[in-house]
Amino acid sequence: MKAIVYDGLRGVNLKDVPDPKLEKADDIIIKVTSTSICGSDLHLVNGRVPHTPRGFILGHETMGIVEEIGSDVRNLKKGDRVVVPFPVACGHCHFCNHGQFSQCDNANEEKDTGGYLGYSDSYGGYDGGQAEYLRVPYANVGPVVVPEELEDEEVLFLTDVLPTSLWGVEHGGVKPGDTVVILGCGPIGLLTIRWAARKGAKRIIAVDKVGYRLAHAQKYGGVEVVNFEEHEEPGRYLWEITKGGADVVIDCVGMDGDMNPLEKLGTALRLQGGARSAIEIATQAVRKAGTIMMVGVYGGRQNLFPLGNLFERNITLKMGQCPAQAYIKPILELIQKGDFDARDIITHKLSLDKGEHAYNIFEEKEDNCIKVILKP
Structure with a gap:
């Protein structure tokens, strides 16, 4: 598959990488339909987050269609359209049980912090979603099914920007x-x-x-x-x-x-x-x-x-980092009622292969760029 990867200091490139595979029984694989660039992605690109290897897939604001499900996944089925919150959370540790999903004890075994999608080996080493496909761990806890009548642009920001x-x-x-x-x-x-x-x-x-x-x-x-x-x-x-x-x-x-x-x-x-x-x-x-x-x-x-x-x-x-899982459903209800619409911050919609250009205009604040959505 194609994915946007970190390619050394200030380096962002679209490259061919191996397709993700189910690794645990509660994993899913989604076909990405929309993803976006966050200001904190720039921290990795600019070398401010340690332990980001070359070839690391970027991105933590992602949604898509469920393509594969692990044997222990109970609440999703193939074909479901889901948004994926950026914190990786098991759902049963002390912190998850107290609603502090961004500090999950089991998401980052190497460090006493939480784990986040697409945010370096320092935070769990999970591949990001600026790609054609994404493996989502702990799928019984994170992904939330969104109604078909809502456009991607209406719900994509449930992954991070709206909850945060x-x-x-x-x-x-x-x-x-x-x-x-x-x-x-x-x-x-x-x-x-x-x-x-x-x-x-x-x-x-x-x-x-x-x-x-x-x-x-x-x-x-x-x-x-x-x-x-x-x-x-x-x-x-x-x-x-x-x-x-x-x-x-x-x-x-x-x-x-x-x-x-x-x-x-x-x-x-x-x-x-x-x-x-x-x-x-x-x-x-x-x-x-x-x-x-x-x-x-x-x-x-x-x-x-x-x-x-x-x-x-x-x-x-x-x-701190927002426990996004706790906020997705309440905000989704507001969106469904027409009571909150965040689409006004979207200034650019580009294809995934324009990722390097997208990072450029976002960081340099060119072309009145506020928020970029990428479409694989």
């Missing part, structure tokens, strides 16, 4: 009347704006430096936008215009923020885990006794982390 953005808002504790600052207006940030509004946030301020992304955020009624490049101290500016800081700051950027020269060198030498810029802005922009919620992915250590300032101001810091 909603979880960020809920886990961050956004409540009616809150002032919320959202850092980053990529796919996660844009959907986080919408969930925060649904939760009753009184004031939402979206922060980015990319003009077309800020313009998209402004399409959501009542959202204020701030271009952080226009302010010498953007965090301080946010603190001032909110008269003492936001109740909740949601970091949808992670380690992909702007890096200074020292951070670039430290990251290259694996002494630093990417940018610290979003953390710095969040620390300055949050009110005393407020909450910073980090859904943007970080890796490795962060030098000069502002721990003392967070401590002295009683800031609650929350973070």
Whole structure:
């Protein structure tokens, strides 16, 4: 089959790779109908996630048609159309039993973290879904059948973007009347704006430096936008215009923020885990006794982390990978009712063989790219 693979630092290529096979009795194989590129895929491509071998298949936002099922698969049949959440989860360990699917004890035996599709050997070594076919482990727990009347584009984001953005808002504790600052207006940030509004946030301020992304955020009624490049101290500016800081700051950027020269060198030498810029802005922009919620992915250590300032101001810091399995069905119900539609963030639909070009425009923010869907 053909698949998009990591081909060394900043290398992405479409290559012929072996077809996946059933490995365990609760596996399935799906024929991929749609997949997409996530900002965290860029972490692998840019060498910020260790133990990503050449030839590793990328992608963790995937849906398709069930082609083969293992003998122990109980809830699916050949021909079912399914979305596949990005965390790999067994469904019966302590963490799965408590709804923390992204921290499954059995998904990553090499490391005390969860396992994720298409996210390097560090996180289980599971092949990704930017391919013609995908093996899905623990199929009794992860994949969810979606109605035939819904288009792929309506449900594909159930795999990651929709659950992660909603979880960020809920886990961050956004409540009616809150002032919320959202850092980053990529796919996660844009959907986080919408969930925060649904939760009753009184004031939402979206922060980015990319003009077309800020313009998209402004399409959501009542959202204020701030271009952080226009302010010498953007965090301080946010603190001032909110008269003492936001109740909740949601970091949808992670380690992909702007890096200074020292951070670039430290990251290259694996002494630093990417940018610290979003953390710095969040620390300055949050009110005393407020909450910073980090859904943007970080890796490795962060030098000069502002721990003392967070401590002295009683800031609650929350973070992590979304337990997507817990959110798919509730959000799917909203989609079926016509109560939530995320298709506005889709800017490009391309064939799988245009994968290298897709990664290019996504990373370089060319052609007003926000979200790319790939069709095998």
